Amino acid sequence: NAGVMQNPRHLVRRRGQEARLRCSPMKGHSHVYWYRQLPEEGLKFMVYLQKENIIDESGMPKERFSAEFPKEGPSILRIQQVVRGDSAAYFCASSPPRGGINQPQHFGDGTRLSIL
């Protein structure tokens, strides 16, 4: 998992604060995906991005959540005004350009977000 770097590994926030989660994809990968794993549940897709473009955000809550993947720098998942229900492990994955074929996604070790 060392290829996809996520930080911080653990993040504690109080209700109402903002949480910023960062993801640097593997070298040569231009596609980034964010997933959320709630306690005792499976991984759920949130958003798929390419550089400077959101391709599919159908799994992301409509309010308080946003994601970006700028031309330079890591992808950022931002959660505003956090609530207790946002406590989860957030995983980022990356893949090379798809080129019309299915490219496997490689995951980072996640950010564990705890809301007090």
Next chain:
Amino acid sequence: TQLLEQSPQFLSIQEGENLTVYCNSSSVFSSLQWYRQEPGEGPVLLVTVVTGGEVKKLKRLTFQFGDARKDSSLHITAAQPGDTGLYLCAGGGEKLTFGTGTRLTIIP
């Protein structure tokens, strides 16, 4: 909505035994991936299967994709304690749908 059901949910066996875990869906998937996840870490990709009926081997692990591309199985021969972990199947393209997982424990 595409769903992937994995069975069994939990499996605990003695070292040296063989086992098979299953991943089933009513939907057709263009490809299916198997991951293993350790506590506190992200899923690690084991294999991708693309063609219906495809069989792939990874040392003691054998993966099969169903002919209709709706199901898959993972067979482990002579299980070892290092095989302990959460096994996840995932299907789809960019927007992966993950299965419910099989938590495997190998007892030394």
